[in-house]
Amino acid sequence: MNPDRDAAGGAILGHALLPVADETDARATARALSPYDPDHVTAMHVVEKGEGVPDKTPVEQSEAVAQSAYAAVREVFPEADTHTAYRRDVVEAIQEAAEAVEASAIVFQPRGGSRLIQFLSGDTTIKLVTETEQPVIALPRETEET
Amino acid sequence: MSEEELAKDLGPLAALTIGVGTMIGAGIFVLPGDAISTAGSLAVLSFVVGGAIALLTALSASELGTAMPRSGGAYYYVNHALGPLLGSIAGWANWLGLAFASAFYMVGFGQYIGRIVGVAGTVGLGPVELNAVSLIALAGGAFFVGVNYVGAKETGNLQNVIVIVLVAILTVFTLIGGFQADVSNLPRNEGITPMLTATGFVFVSYLGFVQITSVAEEIKDPGKNLPRAVIGSVVLVTGIYALVLFVMSATVEPGFIASMGDNQIAVVQVAERLLGPVGAVAMLFGGLLATASSANASILASSRINFAMGRDRVISPDLNVIHPRFATPYRSIGITGGLMLTFIVGVDLVGGNAVTTLSGIASFLHLIIYGLLNVSLIVMRVADPPDYDPDFRVPLSPLTPVLGAITSFALIYYIEPMVTAFGAAIVTWAVVWYAGYARERSLTTGVLTKYLREPRLADGPVEDMPATDGGDYRILVPLANPEHETELITLASAIARQRNGTVVVTHIVTVPDQTSLEYGAEHIEDLDAESESLLQSAREDADTYGVPVETHTIVSHESFEEIFDAAETHDADLIVMGWGPDSHGAPGRIEGTFDEIAQDVPCDVLVLRDRGFDPEHVLVPTAGGPDSELSAGTAALLRAEYDSEVTLLHVADDREEGESFLETWAAEHDLADTTLRVETGDVETAIETAARDASLVIVGATERGLLERLVGGSVVIDIAEDVDCSVLMAERQRDRSLWQRLFGRD
Numbered sequence: 001m002n003p004d005r006d007a008a009g010g011a012i013l014g015h016a017l018l019p020v021a022d023e024t025d026a027r028a029t030a031r032a033l034s035p036y037d038p039d040h041v042t043a044m045h046v047v048e049k050g051e052g053v054p055d056k057t058p059v060e061q062s063e064a065v066a067q068s069a070y071a072a073v074r075e076v077f078p079e080a081d082t083h084t085a086y087r088r089d090v091v092e093a094i095q096e097a098a099e100a101v102e103a104s105a106i107v108f109q110p111r112g113g114s115r116l117i118q119f120l121s122g123d124t125t126i127k128l129v130t131e132t133e134q135p136v137i138a139l140p141r142e143t144e145e146t
Numbered sequence: 147m148s149e150e151e152l153a154k155d156l157g158p159l160a161a162l163t164i165g166v167g168t169m170i171g172a173g174i175f176v177l178p179g180d181a182i183s184t185a186g187s188l189a190v191l192s193f194v195v196g197g198a199i200a201l202l203t204a205l206s207a208s209e210l211g212t213a214m215p216r217s218g219g220a221y222y223y224v225n226h227a228l229g230p231l232l233g234s235i236a237g238w239a240n241w242l243g244l245a246f247a248s249a250f251y252m253v254g255f256g257q258y259i260g261r262i263v264g265v266a267g268t269v270g271l272g273p274v275e276l277n278a279v280s281l282i283a284l285a286g287g288a289f290f291v292g293v294n295y296v297g298a299k300e301t302g303n304l305q306n307v308i309v310i311v312l313v314a315i316l317t318v319f320t321l322i323g324g325f326q327a328d329v330s331n332l333p334r335n336e337g338i339t340p341m342l343t344a345t346g347f348v349f350v351s352y353l354g355f356v357q358i359t360s361v362a363e364e365i366k367d368p369g370k371n372l373p374r375a376v377i378g379s380v381v382l383v384t385g386i387y388a389l390v391l392f393v394m395s396a397t398v399e400p401g402f403i404a405s406m407g408d409n410q411i412a413v414v415q416v417a418e419r420l421l422g423p424v425g426a427v428a429m430l431f432g433g434l435l436a437t438a439s440s441a442n443a444s445i446l447a448s449s450r451i452n453f454a455m456g457r458d459r460v461i462s463p464d465l466n467v468i469h470p471r472f473a474t475p476y477r478s479i480g481i482t483g484g485l486m487l488t489f490i491v492g493v494d495l496v497g498g499n500a501v502t503t504l505s506g507i508a509s510f511l512h513l514i515i516y517g518l519l520n521v522s523l524i525v526m527r528v529a530d531p532p533d534y535d536p537d538f539r540v541p542l543s544p545l546t547p548v549l550g551a552i553t554s555f556a557l558i559y560y561i562e563p564m565v566t567a568f569g570a571a572i573v574t575w576a577v578v579w580y581a582g583y584a585r586e587r588s589l590t591t592g593v594l595t596k597y598l599r600e601p602r603l604a605d606g607p608v609e610d611m612p613a614t615d616g617g618d619y620r621i622l623v624p625l626a627n628p629e630h631e632t633e634l635i636t637l638a639s640a641i642a643r644q645r646n647g648t649v650v651v652t653h654i655v656t657v658p659d660q661t662s663l664e665y666g667a668e669h670i671e672d673l674d675a676e677s678e679s680l681l682q683s684a685r686e687d688a689d690t691y692g693v694p695v696e697t698h699t700i701v702s703h704e705s706f707e708e709i710f711d712a713a714e715t716h717d718a719d720l721i722v723m724g725w726g727p728d729s730h731g732a733p734g735r736i737e738g739t740f741d742e743i744a745q746d747v748p749c750d751v752l753v754l755r756d757r758g759f760d761p762e763h764v765l766v767p768t769a770g771g772p773d774s775e776l777s778a779g780t781a782a783l784l785r786a787e788y789d790s791e792v793t794l795l796h797v798a799d800d801r802e803e804g805e806s807f808l809e810t811w812a813a814e815h816d817l818a819d820t821t822l823r824v825e826t827g828d829v830e831t832a833i834e835t836a837a838r839d840a841s842l843v844i845v846g847a848t849e850r851g852l853l854e855r856l857v858g859g860s861v862v863i864d865i866a867e868d869v870d871c872s873v874l875m876a877e878r879q880r881d882r883s884l885w886q887r888l889f890g891r892d
């Protein structure tokens with residue numbers, strides 16, 4: 001933790017909460033964030049739970065995905081904290097985490113994709129930016145990535 | 147709440163629903179007609195016999211599930227207990243069994259849709275002619291595969307609603323039918339053999355309960371809820387099936403079902419007779435829901451089997467890659483879906499009764515698994531490894547599992563010969579697969595193999611160090627650098643001798659990130675010619691100590707991660723590994739790897755900074771804490787093995803307080819009669835001074851993250867680098883007391 005964080009109080013990147021999906025997404029997000037030099041970073045992963053029905057993937061596998069995503073974030077921000085949430089609703093989980101770790105902003109990289117893909121995977125971008133109390137920062141996507 | 151608790155979100159009712167929802171599907175809505183035509187009045191009995199066999203297996207599955215709440219269910223238990231050959235058979239049987247069952251559910255679904263929209267006959271598609279029912283089944287199957295492929299969460303809660311609706315429909319049917327039942331209506335008793343033949347193909351109606359165990363890690367309080375859900379779901383559906391079958395047989399005149407048209411559905415016809423059009427509509431609706439929910443649950447369950455098989459490298463873990471957007475194991479679901487659709491087309495082209503053929507194959511494959519599951523339980527009970535601690539125990543063991551195994555295998559005899567032959571071909575394929583693929587790659591050794599190999603040492607452990615259970619303390623020795631092989635094996639063997647344990651030597655071959663692991667595995671000899679000779683000399687070294695030894699080679703990109711994975715797959719209780727500035731990964735790369743790993747040590751770890759292994763004079767610096775318990779335990783073992791002279795060192799601010807602390811600590815850890823040394827001043831200097839008289843320093847990590855600090859720099863690491871003798875660094879796994887495990891007492 002950065003002891004100067006309180007001093008940096010108002011800085012929007014005082015403590016960035018970085019929700020990441022998998023290793024590739026984590027690496028891309030962390031790299032996109034690094035030029036803005038945040039004071040402190042907490043990487044988070046939401047293990048999507050069924051909450052009453054079996055999950056899409058075994059918990060063991062989801063947790064392994066979370067660990068590799070955190071490792072990818074730490075390639076860029078070695079000091080990053082991590083936070084794993086177990087929720088059915090990804091956006092709610094991110095909001096709760098932002099409060100729990102007292103993040104100054106939620107930083108993510110919209111994952112694009114066609115409308116169909118966004119619809120099928122449940123478009124979290126809109127929910128995240130419209131339903132959250134913290135500032136939400138959308139990072140630009142690298143152009144060579146499609 | 148701990149993370150583990152957060153991950154558990156299935157309550158008792160949800161767990162029961164998984165079982166009931168998978169089972170109550172097609173079995174009762176599709177098969178009663180065929181069952182009554184085959185077995186006559188004994189059709190009720192064929193469902194009851196099927197339920198009884200399932201119940202015997204359900205008891206075994208409950209015990210194994212509470213002992214090993216791991217993803218993968220039946221496959222996992224068989225592979226764990228009986229090893230990768232039978233594990234491959236169970237895995238393939240479980241996977242393909244679910245694909246066949248899904249195909250069967252979808253054909254049932256097709257019949258229901260066909261009946262509702264009123265289509266029948268065949269449709270020509272180019273050169274082939276497909277049944278209209280098959281086409282609907284294909285479309286339905288593709289839809290449910292798609293739903294699982296994108297992982298639509300919205301389907302989730304539907305399952306609970308569906309199960310309640312189904313139970314309600316069948317209850318009303320049974321109640322109203324019960325009043326009109328007349329025993330004189332019962333069809334002719336066809337005899338025992340046809341009854342068992344019917345049991346053979348209706349057994350597909352009892353596949354759901356094992357699915358509960360495959361999500362065991364998600365169930366709240368699994369020790370209590372898992373057995374209740376597994377056993378409860380079997381008892382519940384058996385009761386429902388028996389009542390429904392009785393009503394169907396006893397409310398309509400004999401011959402009614404046999405004289406139905408081909409595209410009629412027995413349950414629907416009987417419901418129409420009993421309840422009028424409303425009954426028919428309710429049954430049609432129920433049949434659709436039931437077949438759909440069974441298929442949906444089975445497709446998801448099969449991806450769990452794939453995951454567990456990939457985890458053990460019985461199949462390629464690439465199959466389990468998670469979709470970046472949908473977060474689903476899309477390849478596994480896609481392949482299972484493809485198989486299911488192929489089976490639907492295939493069975494149509496082959497001809498005959500598509501429903502009983504598909505259900506027969508699914509039943510056959512599951513009977514194999516259930517038989518093996520019961521055998522696994524017997525093996526686990528006999529071998530009784532120390533980590534085997536089920537919350538639920540099968541009553542009347544071994545009678546119950548023996549009976550379960552015999553009845554499961556025996557029922558196969560009554561399945562139609564053609565179906566049996568096809569099922570046997572799948573089993574043969576699994577054996578070929580094992581020989582050609584899994585044998586070399588599989589990471590697991592069955593409990594059975596370990597148990598049979600385990601030597602019963604005559605010169606057992608010294609009296610005051612009773613092993614908790616002979617031979618099951620497993621010590622993993624990852625080797626990367628041949629230079630330190632002898633020292634590490636010597637140390638591990640000494641501990642193994644004292645603990646009556648097994649040494650598992652793993653050679654880690656690191657390949658560059660660009661090289662695929664599969665390529666690496668196939669070219670192991672080119673990549674590292676030393677592998678064999680290294681493992682060979684390790685084996686010889688261990689043999690001189692007379693301890694059992696296993697050897698494995700792992701090809702990996704990141705050796706630390708692989709070590710911990712290997713520790714988990716080999717059920718290691720202790721890792722003994724070397725560390726130097728350039729071991730386990732290139733210098734410069736090490737940090738990233740460490741960071742990731744250091745958080746979660748899967749078992750106790752001893753890290754040797756090797757400068758020659760000489761246990762003559764052991765120095766144990768301690769400040770208390772869990773990690774120094776491991777140092778103390780190791781020192782005690784070395785003393786028992788080598789008669790080492792042990793010195794305990796404590797650095798305190800106040801000499802008197804320090805002395806009383808150290809005396810208590812020494813007494814607590816069976817090291818009372820050793821030299822006690824208390825120093826004041828700088829910790830590092832004090833330890834380094836004391837180390838001059840020692841041949842080996844054993845130091846606890848004192849706080850979490852020893853491995854992290856191997857790189858990050860810390861007192862422990864500075865000591866390890868500055869002293870002249872070998873240093874053994876101890877880090878304990880957190881969740882269980884090492885003291886308990888190492889010495890089997892509190």
